Amino acid sequence: MVTNDLPPRVGGIQYYVDQLCRGLCDAGDSVVLLGSSAADSDEFDRAAPYEVVRERTPVLLPTPLTARHAVRLVERMQADVVLFGAAFPLAGLAGHIRRRTGVGSVAFTHGLEVSAARTPGGTRVLRRIGDNLAALTYVSGWCREILEPAFGPAPRHLMLPPAVDPQEYHRGVDGREVRQRWGIGDDPLVVCVSRLVERKGQDTLIDCLAGWRNEVPRTRLMIVGDGPHRGALERRAASNGVADAVTFTGQVPSDELPAHFAAGDVFAMPCRERHGGREVEAFGIVFIQAEAVGVPVVAGRIGGVPDAVREGTTGVLVDGTDTAAVGSAVVGLLADGPRRAAMGTAGAEWCEESFGWPQRTEELRVILRGAAGGSPA
Known part of the structure; x- marks a missing residue:
């Protein structure tokens, strides 16, 4: 996983990424997360069920340095697939990673890409990203309707909406x-x-x-x-x-x-x-x-x-x-x-x-298995 969005930063995207990574670990998969630095992250990183490797920068960008570090991590872990926490801009690394390692990539979208999809220049960037992905996921039909044409026909386009932990959120909760x-x-x-x-x-x-x-x-x-x-x-x-x-x-x-x-x-x-x-x-x-x-x-x-x-x-x-x-x-x-x-x-x-995370995790595992192998869909 390559992402800027992970705890201890607070937000819906961070929660989404963390819950799915935890679900993958619970299902027996090995997950290593390459992320940006964050204040007071040591306690979270030690307790997380997945390995967290943080770069010394508050924001990861698709630079040659980030690409080298991602490739090294893929090779060290003998990864089957790379997952990007958000397609824009980091999934711009997907083509380089595939050419260097033969490993394919999947990217989440969360709606932040919509602004780019509404401009000619942004659409060109999204199309280049889409051309090098095996699959893209969308949190809602609205996102998919706007973004699928921009990313183009190369990747599989799949729904993966957010969910809740049924052990925490249920009708027996007492307020x-x-x-x-x-x-x-x-x-x-x-x-x-x-x-x-x-x-x-x-x-x-x-x-x-x-x-x-x-x-x-x-x-x-x-x-x-x-x-x-x-x-x-x-x-x-x-x-x-x-x-x-x-x-x-x-x-x-x-x-x-x-x-x-x-x-x-x-x-x-x-x-x-x-x-x-x-x-x-x-x-x-x-x-x-x-x-x-x-x-x-x-x-x-x-x-x-x-x-x-x-x-x-x-x-x-x-x-x-x-x-x-x-x-x-x-x-x-x-x-x-x-x-x-x-x-x-x-x-x-x-x-x-x-809307349970166990269900959503299994849907993601199916997507990742389909993407393993290295080539866009």
């Missing part, structure tokens, strides 16, 4: 301790778990809160996570007169996240597109995490989110830029207990059937 810890009690609670950045839509939730409290008295909002937008969100809550009804938890340890999802009556993240589509939700793993613990969701209808939320069955999709629509969707769930329960049950069942 009562979290409610007690943050002083929520039995009040109606809307939860949002995400990095605090503008496109996630936490500002819209704050703008809706006063209206929710008029319709459903004592409604509270819990914002879980941290990020550069936190100060602006706290000021917004104060200026809207709802600061006492908003709880900012900051970053929460990963083993406590399931209970924070389960504490909510509704999970809401009205994500939206920014910068002309350069920032957009390619899937939204938080939606299936909420669904897995039995909480219905309200989500922005953007990018790959419809692959993570079954409209009208596990949640409600809305225009994340439409404050009135977001507010109405959340109130509609808060005020209707039977509907919430039905959606929660449907979401948990769907995740049990379709």
Whole structure:
């Protein structure tokens, strides 16, 4: 595996890469990860079930030096296949590795490549990458629709959406301790778990809160996570007169996240597109995490989110830029207990059937076996 995206850095891509590598190890495969440096990584690297080799740079690029190190690692490990944590730009090394070692490559995509696919120069770069890959994977149908034409016909194009750990995220998770810890009690609670950045839509939730409290008295909002937008969100809550009804938890340890999802009556993240589509939700793993613990969701209808939320069955999709629509969707769930329960049950069942990491790992193993041998598909 060659990647810039791995813990202890926090994020959906890092989680995706780590979970699949752990799954491969659990299945008996040997995994060695070539990655970039990160602060305080020693503890994680020692505990990981796979070997981590870090370069002394915060960002790996497809340079001759990185290529040499990757080739040496492939040769030392007698690797059967190379896996890139993200196709752009590091999978640009795939052709060199194949020519030097005879080993083929597979690359993940996560939606970050969409911006490149929308420019002629970027499309040319993606086509060169695709020409040297055995397979590419996509987290959502939206990503595949945009990226497959750009990468071209050489590799196999396959779906590999995110998943959840069924031992951690399941309908038996109890959120009562979290409610007690943050002083929520039995009040109606809307939860949002995400990095605090503008496109996630936490500002819209704050703008809706006063209206929710008029319709459903004592409604509270819990914002879980941290990020550069936190100060602006706290000021917004104060200026809207709802600061006492908003709880900012900051970053929460990963083993406590399931209970924070389960504490909510509704999970809401009205994500939206920014910068002309350069920032957009390619899937939204938080939606299936909420669904897995039995909480219905309200989500922005953007990018790959419809692959993570079954409209009208596990949640409600809305225009994340439409404050009135977001507010109405959340109130509609808060005020209707039977509907919430039905959606929660449907979401948990769907995740049990379709979104477990063991299932996703086996799908990846099939892809990797097909790619072993060295030539593009």
